[in-house]
Amino acid sequence: MPEVAIVGGGPAGLSAGLFTAKNDLDTVVFDTDETWMHKAHLFNYLGIDSMDGTEFVEDAREQAEGFDADMRVGEEVTAVERVGDGDAGGFTVTTDDAEYDATYVVFATGTDTDLLEDLGVEFTDEDLVDVDLSMETSVDGAYATGAMIRNQEWQAVISAGDGGAAALDILSNEKGEHFHDFDVPEDAE
Ligand SMILES: Cc1cc2nc3c(=O)[nH]c(=O)nc-3n(C[C@H](O)[C@H](O)[C@H](O)COP(=O)(O)OP(=O)(O)OC[C@H]3O[C@@H](n4cnc5c(N)ncnc54)[C@H](O)[C@@H]3O)c2cc1C
Numbered sequence: 697m698p699e700v701a702i703v704g705g706g707p708a709g710l711s712a713g714l715f716t717a718k719n720d721l722d723t724v725v726f727d728t729d730e731t732w733m734h735k736a737h738l739f740n741y742l743g744i745d746s747m748d749g750t751e752f753v754e755d756a757r758e759q760a761e762g763f764d765a766d767m768r769v770g771e772e773v774t775a776v777e778r779v780g781d782g783d784a785g786g787f788t789v790t791t792d793d794a795e796y797d798a799t800y801v802v803f804a805t806g807t808d809t810d811l812l813e814d815l816g817v818e819f820t821d822e823d824l825v826d827v828d829l830s831m832e833t834s835v836d837g838a839y840a841t842g843a844m845i846r847n848q849e850w851q852a853v854i855s856a857g858d859g860g861a862a863a864l865d866i867l868s869n870e871k872g873e874h875f876h877d878f879d880v881p882e883d884a885e
Contacts, residue, residue, distance in 0.1 A: 699716070699721040699722045699723070699798065699799045699800060699870070700712075700713075700716045700721050700722070700723045700724070700798060700799070700800045700801075700802065700863075700866060701724050701726070701776075701787065701789045701796060701798035701800070701801050701802070702716075702723065702724065702725040702726065702801075702802045702804060703726050703773045703776070703789070703801065703802070703803050703804060703805055703811065704725075704726070704727060704731075704803065704804030704805040704806065704842070705725050705726070705727025705729070705731065705753070705757065705767070705769065705804070706727075706731035706732065706733055706753070706804060706806060706842065706852075706855060707731075707733065707752075707753075707756070707842070707852040707853070707855040707856040707859065708802075708804035708841035708842035708855035708856065708858050708859040709725055709727065709802065709804030709841070709842075709859060710725065710753070710756040710757060710759075710760055710856075710859070711756075711855070711856040711857070711858075711859030711860050711863070712802045712804060712839075712841065712859035712860070712862050712863045713725045713760045713765040713767075713859075713863075714756070714759055714760040714763065714765070714859075714863075715859070715860055715863030715864065715867065715877055716765075716863045716866060716867065717760055717763040717764055717765035718763040718877065719863075719867050719875070719877060721866070721867070721870065722766075723760075723764075723765045723766065724765070724766040724768060724796065724798075725760065725765055725766070725767050725768060726768045726771045726772070726773045726789075726791060727767070727768065727769050727770075727771075728770065728771075728772050729769050729770065731749075731753055731806070732749075732806065732850075733749035733750065733752055733753045733852065734749055734750050734753070735749065736749035736852065737749060738752055738852065740851070740853070741852055741853050742853060749852075752852070757769070768791070771791045771792065771793050772791060772792045773789055773790070773791050773811060774790050774791060774792055775788075775789075775790040775811070775814065776788070776789050776790070776801055776803075776811050776814070776815050776838075777790075777815070778815065778816075778835060778838075779797070785836065785837065786798060786799045786800075786837070787799075787800075787801045787837065787838070789801065799837065800837045800838075800839070800866050800869075801837065801838050801839070802831075802839045802840075802841060802859065802862050802863070802866075803825075803833075803838070803839065803840045803841065803844065804841045804842050804855070804858075804859060805842075805844065806842060806843045806844065807843045807844055808844070809825060809844050812825055812833065812838075812840060812844070815835055815838060816835065817833040817834050817835050817838060817840070818833070818834035822847055824844065824845050824846065824847060825840040825844045825845050827839070827840050827845050829861070830861055830862065830864070830865035831845070831858050831861050831862040831865065832862070832865060839862035839865070839866070841855060841858035841859050841861075841862055842854075842855035842858055842859070843855070845858065864876075864877065
């Protein structure tokens with residue numbers, strides 16, 4: 697059973713998946729491959745001078761897969777349901793192909809909030825998904841990232857940051873203490 701199911705494989709979802717897979721949580725990323733990055737060319741992503749958006753996504757997928765994230769490109773999530781209450785619960789994630797259980801779900805579907813509405817998360821007065829600083833929604837264990845939590849201020853680097861924040865919160869929960877994914881030069885191969 698994946699501990700972390702990520703719905704959406706743009707910068708937000710891939711960033712979340714990179715962090716959770718790198719730190720040994722079973723991670724699956726479902727993606728219908730309609731990320732806005734396919735329309736973009738990056739000149740404003742810190743550390744990257746210039747890169748085609750599709751190339752960025754392909755590189756990011758490979759990076760997460762390198763840490764064993766299970767990348768399901770083309771598999772659409774059609775429903776996410778809560779199982780049980782509170783910390784003891786989890787989620788059933790239904791796709792057009794199969795059904796999965798997951799301990800955590802990270803929503804990274806751009807502006808599309810249909811799955812979150814069905815799950816019953818709270819929204820703000822501006823009709824954005826209501827999250828805390830760790831991107832957790834009003835439903836325990838369900839996280840929302842990227843365009844759905846911001847009014848128009850949409851940038852790839854911000855979505856990637858949201859995904860990282862959600863993943864660190866999940867990792868902190870799992871490890872039982874504040875978690876930092878810090879590497880030092882001796883870690884480099
Ligand atoms: C023309 C254009 C140019 C841009 N240029 C730049 C730029 O230069 N710099 C910059 O920083 N930003 C740019 N952006 C914005 C940038 O592309 C977005 O901020 C970024 O892609 C948002 O990332 P995200 O992960 O939140 O969502 P998205 O990238 O939209 O990814 C969401 C993913 O979820 C998938 N999905 C949706 N529903 C489901 C489902 N039910 N099941 C499975 N998968 C699902 C979608 O197919 C998609 O792949 C541009 C956008 C556009 C439109």
